[in-house]
Amino acid sequence: MKAAVWYGGEDIRIEDIPKPRIESSEVLVRVRSVGICGSDLHAFEGISKRRKPPLIMGHEFSGEVEETGRGVKDLGIGDRVVVDPVIRCGKCEQCVRGRGNICRNLTLLGLHKSGAFAEYVPVPVKNCYRLSEGVSFEEGSMVEPLAVAVHAVNRTPIKLGDRVAIIGAGIIGLTVLLVAKAAGAGNVSVVDILDYRLEFAKNFGADLAINSKTEDMEKRVKEVTDGNGADVVLEAVGLEATVRDAMRVLGRGGRLTILGNLEQTMRLDVMDAVVKEFDIKGSYCYDIDDFKRALNLIEDGRVDVKTLITNVLPLNEAKTGFKLLHEKLGKVLKVLLKP
Numbered sequence: 001m002k003a004a005v006w007y008g009g010e011d012i013r014i015e016d017i018p019k020p021r022i023e024s025s026e027v028l029v030r031v032r033s034v035g036i037c038g039s040d041l042h043a044f045e046g047i048s049k050r051r052k053p054p055l056i057m058g059h060e061f062s063g064e065v066e067e068t069g070r071g072v073k074d075l076g077i078g079d080r081v082v083v084d085p086v087i088r089c090g091k092c093e094q095c096v097r098g099r100g101n102i103c104r105n106l107t108l109l110g111l112h113k114s115g116a117f118a119e120y121v122p123v124p125v126k127n128c129y130r131l132s133e134g135v136s137f138e139e140g141s142m143v144e145p146l147a148v149a150v151h152a153v154n155r156t157p158i159k160l161g162d163r164v165a166i167i168g169a170g171i172i173g174l175t176v177l178l179v180a181k182a183a184g185a186g187n188v189s190v191v192d193i194l195d196y197r198l199e200f201a202k203n204f205g206a207d208l209a210i211n212s213k214t215e216d217m218e219k220r221v222k223e224v225t226d227g228n229g230a231d232v233v234l235e236a237v238g239l240e241a242t243v244r245d246a247m248r249v250l251g252r253g254g255r256l257t258i259l260g261n262l263e264q265t266m267r268l269d270v271m272d273a274v275v276k277e278f279d280i281k282g283s284y285c286y287d288i289d290d291f292k293r294a295l296n297l298i299e300d301g302r303v304d305v306k307t308l309i310t311n312v313l314p315l316n317e318a319k320t321g322f323k324l325l326h327e328k329l330g331k332v333l334k335v336l337l338k339p
Helices: 037-045 143-155 171-182 197-204 216-222 240-249 270-275 289-299 313-326
Strands: 003-005 014-016 026-033 062-067 080-083 120-124 126-128 165-167 190-193 210-211 230-235 250-258 280-281 309-314 334-338
Touching: 003 313, 014 313, 026 080, 026 280, 037 240, 037 313, 062 143, 126 289, 143 171, 143 289, 165 171, 165 240, 171 197, 171 230, 190 197, 190 216, 197 210, 210 216, 216 240, 230 240, 230 313, 309 313, 313 334
Parallel strands: 165 190, 165 230, 190 210, 230 250, 250 280, 309 334
Antiparallel strands: 003 014, 026 062, 026 120, 026 334, 062 080, 080 126
């Protein structure tokens, strides 16, 4: 089968490798659509060292069942599926508590084992969900990033009418915007340094789009929050500077949820957080219910992910897709590959 194999940095090669074999409780999925995640891009750019080459990346995907293991009863050949790429042990303390997103033994397809930048990928049947005929494979590959946003909004949580600020208007920031609106957020401000991303934010319902390179972000947010600051801030970049920005625009007693994870160590004003009684949380990945809710939001038409998809390329142009995202030219937002 064809696969895009990453050898570190910008070295991605299209190779012929053996078709995978499956275990009794697995299905072999014929990948029909797979997204390039920001975390994949960070590996390509050398920013993140979490992935170890050589590796077949790719964890945002949907496809058709090609083969079924002997123990599989709920799915058949040809079934359309979307795949939850997070493999949880189901036995550790956090899994038992329903927090499988922080499973002690968590394995992620495309990070810890081969992923979906390939024609076929073996998947535990319990991680497959039927994809309605009315939902395209392209939309199916957007369930995973949407689940990240669902988890963050649920974890924060966002309450009806909350004044919200979102720092970062990449895919995660924009999906957070869509989910926050669906959850009943009131005024929503979105902050970024790229105007084309802010145009997307406005089209997706942002009440205020702020370019923090050219505008006073704190002043603008306070203008629309009666001088109080935001009730909720979701930070979707992961840099010390942007987390500091998030704390600057957060009102007293506000809730800050950090999704971004580009820097491990940060120096923050803890006294400010104490005196103003900020609730600061991390949000990582998603649990099973978040993934199901994300799929339901798409199937029910409550969240339109189609407009997030700006580029669709064949698998053999995987490196081109990464370069489009890296160079940030034009209006490139989400790049999908079609094996």
